[in-house]
Amino acid sequence: MPRISSLVLTLFLICIFSCQKKEETNATKAVLYPNQDAPLALLMREMFLDMEEIKLSVENKEALKSYLEKHKDILSAIPTNPKVKTEQFQLMGNAYLESLTTLENSSEDLLIDNYQAVVNTCLGCHQQYCPGPIQKINKLIKE
Incomplete structure (x- = not known):
């Protein structure tokens, strides 16, 4: 049972960090083109x-x-x-x-x-x- 908890915690942390990385990428793109697609x-x-x-x-x-x-x-x-x-x-x-x-x-x-x-x-x-x-x-x- 402790292995399953450890695995779930690891997967949870991976999801959190991967989502944060994606948000940073989108923020970088927005700064790169502040006037978007006009x-x-x-x-x-x-x-x-x-x-x-x-x-x-x-x-x-x-x-x-x-x-x-x-x-x-x-x-x-x-x-x-x-x-x-x-x-x-x-x-x-x-x-x-x-x-x-x-x-x-x-x-x-x-x-x-x-x-x-x-x-x-x-x-x-x-x-x-x-x-x-x-x-x-x-x-x-x-x-």
């Missing part, structure tokens, strides 16, 4: 990945793919907080799209400068609206 947040994550690809193309002096059509959704995607969609946000979104257009149409000698301009428009907007990703965006800066 369309604008999802688009911004894709835009970052696109910018990493653009950075590589600029560094390798390769032809750039066009991301303009995809990134135009920045003006219409639903944000986590609807109050974000102000007139200033629209102006900054349009400035980003203009700088992206300029980059995509750049001559080779202006490619790096125009790439930096795109990254700077990202930083400018995030300084106003959502500062969380700034550290990540800084990784896009061409050294």
Whole structure:
């Protein structure tokens, strides 16, 4: 009988510790993406990945793919907080799209400068609206 009690206690403790581990994992995920799955947040994550690809193309002096059509959704995607969609946000979104257009149409000698301009428009907007990703965006800066 003591063996059964010991076994039950052991199983009970395993269940408790495994549940705690699972809760920590979920908490970590929530912190990783505080804006969850709002369309604008999802688009911004894709835009970052696109910018990493653009950075590589600029560094390798390769032809750039066009991301303009995809990134135009920045003006219409639903944000986590609807109050974000102000007139200033629209102006900054349009400035980003203009700088992206300029980059995509750049001559080779202006490619790096125009790439930096795109990254700077990202930083400018995030300084106003959502500062969380700034550290990540800084990784896009061409050294």
